[in-house]
Amino acid sequence: MIYIDRTAAGRALGAELDHLRASDPLVLGLPRGGVPVAAGVCEIIGGQLDILLVRKLGVPWQPELAMGAIGEDDTRVLNRDVLEHMTIDPQEFAAIERAERRELERRRTVWRGARAPIPLTDRTVVLVDDGMATGATVAVACRVARMRAPARLVVAVPVSSGEAVERVLTECDELICPAVPAGLGGVGTAYQDFHQLADDEVTALLG
Numbered sequence: 001m002i003y004i005d006r007t008a009a010g011r012a013l014g015a016e017l018d019h020l021r022a023s024d025p026l027v028l029g030l031p032r033g034g035v036p037v038a039a040g041v042c043e044i045i046g047g048q049l050d051i052l053l054v055r056k057l058g059v060p061w062q063p064e065l066a067m068g069a070i071g072e073d074d075t076r077v078l079n080r081d082v083l084e085h086m087t088i089d090p091q092e093f094a095a096i097e098r099a100e101r102r103e104l105e106r107r108r109t110v111w112r113g114a115r116a117p118i119p120l121t122d123r124t125v126v127l128v129d130d131g132m133a134t135g136a137t138v139a140v141a142c143r144v145a146r147m148r149a150p151a152r153l154v155v156a157v158p159v160s161s162g163e164a165v166e167r168v169l170t171e172c173d174e175l176i177c178p179a180v181p182a183g184l185g186g187v188g189t190a191y192q193d194f195h196q197l198a199d200d201e202v203t204a205l206l207g
Contacts, residue, residue: 001159001179005193006033006130009158010040013128016176017156021045023124025154028052029205030141031107032197033130037158039205041128050118051206052127053107054141055100060092067093069140070100072108072117077143110199111206120148127155127172130194131187135164142171159190 003009017025025047029038035051042049057068059082067088068078076097125145132138138155145153155168156176161184169175179190188194 001190003158003191005191006036007040009130009191010037010042010128011044012040012178013037013156013158013176014041014044016178017041017045017126017154020047020124020126020154023152024048025124025126026050026118026120026150027126027128028120028145030054030127030129030137031111032199032202034128035202035205036197037130038126038128041126041156047126048118049206051111051202052141052145053104053111053117054137054144055104056137056140057093057096057100059086059088060096064134064136066136066140068097069144070097070104071144071147072104075144075147077140077147079140111202120145120150122149122151124152125150125154127153129157131190132157132160132164132168132177133184133187135160135167138164138168139171142168146171159184159187 027038027042027047027049029035029051031051053072055070056066059065059067066079067082070076153172154174155172159179160177
């Protein structure tokens with residue numbers, strides 16, 4: 001399945017989420033690429049649109065491997081499976097967290113301004129990204145979202161590898177993904193237009 005762009009992918013994804021329409025869902029895009037997908041989902045099923053700001057805390061010598069993640073309101077989750085098998089210097093961990101919090105705060109200022117995040121508590125929350133290759137980012141995003149006590153947590157992505165689906169299934173209540181190709185060369189291969197979004201594009205989508 002090839003999508004024209006992220007917004008078109010979101011509309012197609014929204015058709016798979018019609019059963020959530022009555023719950024007045026809170027649709028959260030993972031910046032940057034997940035935001036136009038989430039906006040497309042909202043066009044179809046309604047609800048509210050917001051972002052979930054998450055920063056992965058990567059292992060110093062292997063940044064793609066998450067030893068934890070942080071979110072807004074000083075939330076932090078730790079990946080015990082990783083930390084139990086590695087010796088991470090506490091000062092180094094703290095330095096990485098400080099750097100990621102600075103970037104999270106920068107993004108919050110750019111995309112939210114003075115606006116507070118919409119509360120997740122007791123809501124049906126749909127967490128949206130433009131795709132999953134390994135699923136690591138979405139998995140830690142689920143853990144951050146869980147800390148805010150949603151009534152139901154749904155992950156929705158237009159395309160994913162089978163490996164990522166298996167990883168994320170255990171982190172959410174429901175996972176919707178219309179395309180799980182046998183050999184996903186990369187999320188971008190599922191799109192005609194997969195340009196890198198600028199900050200102002202995200203800001204415009206959030207209104």
